[in-house]
Amino acid sequence: MPLAQTENLNVAAFDHMPSPEEVKARVPMTERAAASVVAGRKAIMEILDRKDPRVFVVVGPCSIHDPVAGLDYARRLKKLADEVSDTMLLVMRVYFEKPRTSTGWKGFINDPFMDDSFRIDVGMERARKFLLDVSEIGLPTGTEALDPIAPQYYGDLISWTAIGARTSESQTHREMSSGLSTPVGFKNATDGDLEVAINAIISAAHPHSFLGINNQGQSAITRTRGNPYGHVVLRGGGGRPNYDSVSISLAEQALAKAKLARNIVVDCSHANSWKKPEYQPLVMKDVIHQIREGNQSVVGLMIESNIVAGNQPIPADLSQMKYGCSVTDACVGWETTEEMIRNAAAVLREAKGSQERAA
Numbered sequence: 001m002p003l004a005q006t007e008n009l010n011v012a013a014f015d016h017m018p019s020p021e022e023v024k025a026r027v028p029m030t031e032r033a034a035a036s037v038v039a040g041r042k043a044i045m046e047i048l049d050r051k052d053p054r055v056f057v058v059v060g061p062c063s064i065h066d067p068v069a070g071l072d073y074a075r076r077l078k079k080l081a082d083e084v085s086d087t088m089l090l091v092m093r094v095y096f097e098k099p100r101t102s103t104g105w106k107g108f109i110n111d112p113f114m115d116d117s118f119r120i121d122v123g124m125e126r127a128r129k130f131l132l133d134v135s136e137i138g139l140p141t142g143t144e145a146l147d148p149i150a151p152q153y154y155g156d157l158i159s160w161t162a163i164g165a166r167t168s169e170s171q172t173h174r175e176m177s178s179g180l181s182t183p184v185g186f187k188n189a190t191d192g193d194l195e196v197a198i199n200a201i202i203s204a205a206h207p208h209s210f211l212g213i214n215n216q217g218q219s220a221i222t223r224t225r226g227n228p229y230g231h232v233v234l235r236g237g238g239g240r241p242n243y244d245s246v247s248i249s250l251a252e253q254a255l256a257k258a259k260l261a262r263n264i265v266v267d268c269s270h271a272n273s274w275k276k277p278e279y280q281p282l283v284m285k286d287v288i289h290q291i292r293e294g295n296q297s298v299v300g301l302m303i304e305s306n307i308v309a310g311n312q313p314i315p316a317d318l319s320q321m322k323y324g325c326s327v328t329d330a331c332v333g334w335e336t337t338e339e340m341i342r343n344a345a346a347v348l349r350e351a352k353g354s355q356e357r358a359a
């Protein structure tokens, strides 16, 4: 009697995927890009260590779906980054992996042609090329690490990592974060619970051993050192925002109770703006004023921004797609982005000036 088949009953196919080493050979790191990644990571770490008084802002599209528009955005952002570099470090939000509430397009790596062909091999190589191009422009990049294998393919080009609201409680993501080379922001859960992010920081700060892959794409017992640069990202949830001064004070107390550094990033989007992009400027303005009034714990902000405001459904005929407009969450447009950042920089400059005068 042949043995009954008991494995892979719901797996339709295993298709070939090049190893991280092979993808990196096709899109090799350059000196200029490496310098930009290293400088970005160093600046963020110094902000978290309070050696750099600036605020970092992770700003960019909810997701990258069109590399041409994405690079157009990056060039605009670089000019703005240089203009406000005395008070802010701008990090481009380069999100390729989208965690969905139920179903939907899961991002450029998963389905780069947006036609359900799921050419992860192509998506990975193009995502890496995009990150390289942005790094060569001289901008640090921030991304959400969702697939625990993916950082082996492009982690060398990232300066800041987010663990999303849906995965902050996941052991797999905490283990992965313990080995990442960047500071990692853990979001509060979608129901607003901050405890999961605090537990995630504690877990990721410790060394872990877990199943992963190496550069050659082989299964490997991955042994990590632990990541000392975990921090929380407040994104609202459970039907209420958490960027107000009371929520921030509660987060500070929770961090102090857990004996963690009081490092807080505020996401101006998601549940903090009821997913309405027009509220993002109000959230940012409020938080920047909290900093001006003396808040010491907010070290960063996040903005979902694109060239064109709003969002669009993915059309069956992709030639009908609006240029520079999100296909996931609605974003603020470029003009609003400039305004938000310039206004914030002006307030921070003024605050810096009065502190210097008082000193």
Ligand SMILES: O=C[C@H](O)[C@H](O)COP(=O)(O)O
Binding pocket: 062, 098, 099, 100, 101, 102, 103, 104, 270, 328, 329
């Ligand atoms: O920022 C992205 C979205 O909020 C997240 O991926 C969830 O999206 P969804 O609820 O549309 O699936």
Ligand SMILES: C=C(OP(=O)(O)O)C(=O)O
Binding pocket: 062, 095, 099, 144, 163, 164, 165, 166, 187, 235, 270
């Ligand atoms: C999915 C995202 O955010 P959150 O995890 O806060 O929902 C995101 O920033 O794209």
